[in-house]
Amino acid sequence: VDSSNLATIAEIAAALGVSKSTVSRALRAMPGVSPETIETVRRTAQEMGYIPSGAAVGLSTGRNHAVGVLVPALGRWFFDSVVTGVGRVLAAQGYDVVLFDLDRTVGEGARVFVRSILRRRVDALVVVAMMFSDEELAEFALLDIPIVAVGPPTAGVRTIGVNDAAVMTAATEHVLGLGHRRLGFIGGYDNESPSVVSPAEREHAFMTTAMNAGAVVEATWMLSGRYRCARAREVAAPLFRSASWPTAMVCASDEMAIGVMLAIQEAGLRVPQDVSVIGVDDHELAEAFDLTTCRQDPQAQGEIAARQVLAEVDGAPRLDAFPPADFSLVVRGTTAPPHGSR
Amino acid sequence: VDSSNLATIAEIAAALGVSKSTVSRALRAMPGVSPETIETVRRTAQEMGYIPSGAAVGLSTGRNHAVGVLVPALGRWFFDSVVTGVGRVLAAQGYDVVLFDLDRTVGEGARVFVRSILRRRVDALVVVAMMFSDEELAEFALLDIPIVAVGPPTAGVRTIGVNDAAVMTAATEHVLGLGHRRLGFIGGYDNESPSVVSPAEREHAFMTTAMNAGAVVEATWMLSGRYRCARAREVAAPLFRSASWPTAMVCASDEMAIGVMLAIQEAGLRVPQDVSVIGVDDHELAEAFDLTTCRQDPQAQGEIAARQVLAEVDGAPRLDAFPPADFSLVVRGTTAPPHGSR
DNA sequence: CTGAAAGCGCTAACAG
DNA sequence: CTGTTAGCGCTTTCAG
Numbered sequence: 001v002d003s004s005n006l007a008t009i010a011e012i013a014a015a016l017g018v019s020k021s022t023v024s025r026a027l028r029a030m031p032g033v034s035p036e037t038i039e040t041v042r043r044t045a046q047e048m049g050y051i052p053s054g055a056a057v058g059l060s061t062g063r064n065h066a067v068g069v070l071v072p073a074l075g076r077w078f079f080d081s082v083v084t085g086v087g088r089v090l091a092a093q094g095y096d097v098v099l100f101d102l103d104r105t106v107g108e109g110a111r112v113f114v115r116s117i118l119r120r121r122v123d124a125l126v127v128v129a130m131m132f133s134d135e136e137l138a139e140f141a142l143l144d145i146p147i148v149a150v151g152p153p154t155a156g157v158r159t160i161g162v163n164d165a166a167v168m169t170a171a172t173e174h175v176l177g178l179g180h181r182r183l184g185f186i187g188g189y190d191n192e193s194p195s196v197v198s199p200a201e202r203e204h205a206f207m208t209t210a211m212n213a214g215a216v217v218e219a220t221w222m223l224s225g226r227y228r229c230a231r232a233r234e235v236a237a238p239l240f241r242s243a244s245w246p247t248a249m250v251c252a253s254d255e256m257a258i259g260v261m262l263a264i265q266e267a268g269l270r271v272p273q274d275v276s277v278i279g280v281d282d283h284e285l286a287e288a289f290d291l292t293t294c295r296q297d298p299q300a301q302g303e304i305a306a307r308q309v310l311a312e313v314d315g316a317p318r319l320d321a322f323p324p325a326d327f328s329l330v331v332r333g334t335t336a337p338p339h340g341s342r
Numbered sequence: 343v344d345s346s347n348l349a350t351i352a353e354i355a356a357a358l359g360v361s362k363s364t365v366s367r368a369l370r371a372m373p374g375v376s377p378e379t380i381e382t383v384r385r386t387a388q389e390m391g392y393i394p395s396g397a398a399v400g401l402s403t404g405r406n407h408a409v410g411v412l413v414p415a416l417g418r419w420f421f422d423s424v425v426t427g428v429g430r431v432l433a434a435q436g437y438d439v440v441l442f443d444l445d446r447t448v449g450e451g452a453r454v455f456v457r458s459i460l461r462r463r464v465d466a467l468v469v470v471a472m473m474f475s476d477e478e479l480a481e482f483a484l485l486d487i488p489i490v491a492v493g494p495p496t497a498g499v500r501t502i503g504v505n506d507a508a509v510m511t512a513a514t515e516h517v518l519g520l521g522h523r524r525l526g527f528i529g530g531y532d533n534e535s536p537s538v539v540s541p542a543e544r545e546h547a548f549m550t551t552a553m554n555a556g557a558v559v560e561a562t563w564m565l566s567g568r569y570r571c572a573r574a575r576e577v578a579a580p581l582f583r584s585a586s587w588p589t590a591m592v593c594a595s596d597e598m599a600i601g602v603m604l605a606i607q608e609a610g611l612r613v614p615q616d617v618s619v620i621g622v623d624d625h626e627l628a629e630a631f632d633l634t635t636c637r638q639d640p641q642a643q644g645e646i647a648a649r650q651v652l653a654e655v656d657g658a659p660r661l662d663a664f665p666p667a668d669f670s671l672v673v674r675g676t677t678a679p680p681h682g683s684r
Numbered sequence: 685c686t687g688a689a690a691g692c693g694c695t696a697a698c699a700g
Numbered sequence: 701c702t703g704t705t706a707g708c709g710c711t712t713t714c715a716g
Contacts, residue, residue, distance in 0.1 A: 006462065006484070006485075006486075008708095008709060008710085009709065009710060009711095010709075010710090018686075018687085019686065019687045019688075020687090020688095020709090020710080020711090021686070021687060021688080021711080021712080022685090022686055022687075024710065024711060024712090025685095025686085025711095028711095032685055032686085033685070033686085034685060034686090037685085037686085049484050051460075051461050051462055051484075051485075052461050052462075052709085052710080053401070053461065053462050053708085053709050053710070054397075054400075054406075054461040054462055054463035055396075055397045055398075055400035055401040055406060055462070055463070055708080055709080055710090056397075056401050056692090056708070056709035056710040056711090057461075057709080057710060057711080058396075058397035058400075058692090058710095059395070059397040059398050059401050059691095059692045059693065059694085059708085059709080059710075059711095060691085060692055060709075060710045060711045060712085061692085061710080061711065061712095062692075064396075064397060066440070066463070069441075073426070074416070074422040074425055074426050074429075075419065075422035075423065075426065075626070077417065080416040080417035080422065081417065083416055083441075083443075084415070084416050084417065084443060084445070087416075087441065087443045088443075091442075091443075096440050096442075096463060097440070097441050097443075098408070098438050098439070098440055098441070099411075099425070099429065099439050099440070099441040100433075100438075101425075101426060101429045101430075101433070101439075103426070118393075119393050119394050119395065119396045119399075120348065120393055120394075120395050120396055120397070121396035121397070121408075121438060142348070142391050142393075143348075143393075144348075229626075229627055229630055230626065230627065230629060230630045233630050259630060262630055262631070284417070284571075284572065285571055285572065287572060288571055288572045288575050288601060288604055289604070350692095350693060350694085351693065351694065351695095352693075352694090360702075360703085361702065361703045361704075362693090362694080362695090362703090363695080363696085363702070363703065363704080364701085364702055364703075366694065366695065366696090367695095367701095367702085370695095374701055374702090375701070375702085376701060376702090379701085379702085394693085394694080395692085395693050395694070397692080397693075397694090398692070398693035398694040398695085398708090399693080399694060399695080400694095400708090401692085401693080401694075401695095401707095401708045401709065401710090402693075402694045402695040402696080402707085402708055403694080403695065403696095403708085404708075
């Protein structure tokens with residue numbers, strides 16, 4: 001027990017000749033403490049370099065003033081934005097964010113985090129775009145703390161996020177409206193990260209909308225880019241070097257849209273003259289690439305999630321479902337009527 | 343004190359008719375506990391859904407098993423990578439990462455974090471690319487925990503990072519070696535975020551190297567992109583629409599290099615035929631953009647930082663300085679001899 | 685308005 | 701090998 005040289009509440013009490021309780025109350029400005037004592041205590045606390053011990057407070061009150069944030073990985077716009085949003089409201093309320101980057105956990109003793117990682121160090125949990133096993137959900141239940149998910153619907157956890165079907169339908173209808181009838185799609189599908197929730201609705205909504213409009217969607221035009229720019233570029237490259245390609249690519253994320261654009265250009269084709277490209281997110285780079293997209297605001301979603309769990313930690317009634325988050329079509333320069341049309 | 347329904351060490355002791363100490367020891371597999379007891383205790387702990395209380399352990403041992411990570415913001419490749427690296431080693435050692443995104447703190451009660459935020463909840467600190475006031479450094483000292491910085495040198499804190507001068511010199515020499523004599527530079531300079539450390543050495547090293555080689559560097563070719571892609575594109579756009587532009591742009595980060603390439607293309611010029619572009623980082627998108635760059639590995643740097651603070655938490659002697667981190671030139675397709683040369 | 689005392693859940697000497 | 705006894709630093713009744 002190497003508790004450095006930081007002052008404790010007892011020490012400042014001794015120095016002032018008052019009781020620990022008085023100091024404790026004064027420090028927290030509780031009702032029923034004379035303004036003078038409150039002043040004196042605060043000042044000497046300051047002078048003595050007092051910093052409360054989170055552990056002691058936590059043990060005593062049962063509140064850790066910290067919420068856990070589980071992300072599949074850092075470095076992706078959506079996840080980062082959510083964490084930023086969550087962090088913003090938590091900081092404002094004096095809560096810490098304990099970050100769990102599950103990326104590294106996968107593979108090893110994989111995801112035994114509930115028991116081994118979150119040892120009641122957090123008062124609530126915000127999880128981003130992840131799937132959980134029944135076991136994990138059971139442990140969450142045991143933990144008995146507010147949990148909300150952000151992103152695509154997470155089984156077993158209430159989720160805040162956009163309506164993926166609506167978003168994709170809007171994107172698809174935009175290019176259909178421009179006259180495109182040869183449509184391609186790139187989504188995140190594959191079994192690489194089974195624990196990361198992929199918005200399944202997106203592919204489905206694209207297909208349905210395209211089919212209903214009588215558009216042509218060849219099997220080879222349905223790509224999987226794992227939501228990464230580089231990966232999208234790789235898988236799209238052969239398509240645009242082949243003999244038959246779509247005149248519009250509907251992408252489930254802006255990162256993939258950018259990758260697709262790169263592939264298109266490398267193949268000697270131009271956007272939007274030869275191929276239109278539309279994404280989803282309004283990523284920070286979307287404007288720089290003049291990318292048409294369906295804007296959503298993950299930071300705001302994170303803020304909503306954080307506010308809700310904090311409210312519940314403070315005794316607010318549990319909210320069972322969130323209304324879908326906002327999104328809106330942002331038309332820029334990567335979509336245009338297909339070549340040859342007017 | 344609403345300590346849910348989780349079992350405590352006392353309860354499992356009672357259920358087994360042994361003492362708390364025995365349970366405590368058994369759970370931690372301490373020497374001097376019969377294999378049988380250890381087995382029994384563990385099993386019933388498991389059955390009773392026991393999860394140790396971090397607060398109690400922390401109070402008792404003085405170790406929180408958590409380290410704080412301070413970043414200027416999330417969503418930038420370098421910062422994200424460092425956090426990922428730190429998180430990776432911490433997770434492996436059973437430590438939590440408490441993330442402080444200072445972005446939001448700036449402006450408000452700005453950066454009183456040491457006292458108000460880190461209430462001894464962390465056993466160590468890793469800070470990324472930040473500057474601290476003397477006041478803050480004093481509070482760090484008071485905290486008396488291992489602290490290491492990652493990135494450009496941080497005054498008052500030992501830092502792990504690449505030698506910025508060496509990196510920039512290498513980049514500049516690469517284009518000089520290709521025959522370029524009209525050089526431009528884009529760095530992060532400005533007063534926007536005074537608390538974020540900007541690698542000052544980079545601009546200086548570029549200048550020195552360029553001058554020594556007798557290259558031409560017009561004043562309007564020295565840009566400030568704040569290390570953001572979009573910003574870089576904006577400031578570079580007018581340059582490449584003007585009458586006089588450099589044949590090679592040396593960029594202090596890949597994100598800015600990409601922005602510059604966008605601006606070049608928009609101006610109707612081509613990379614590398616008209617303008618060569620070289621960056622720094624080997625960002626995850628560098629390969630997709632076929633960008634020549636000076637690779638560094640911020641994740642590895644974060645890992646080194648994390649390993650060192652953990653070692654010191656465990657009693658290892660304090661390390662006063664780190665050797666410079668590795669970097670290497672990665673030549674790809676965005677640099678070539680200047681037009682007209684052979 | 686203030687003090688005394690009892691814990692929060694766990695670890696850590698000391699004794700057996 | 702196991703039990704007892706003190707705390708860690710703070711909050712919180714319950715009495716003055």
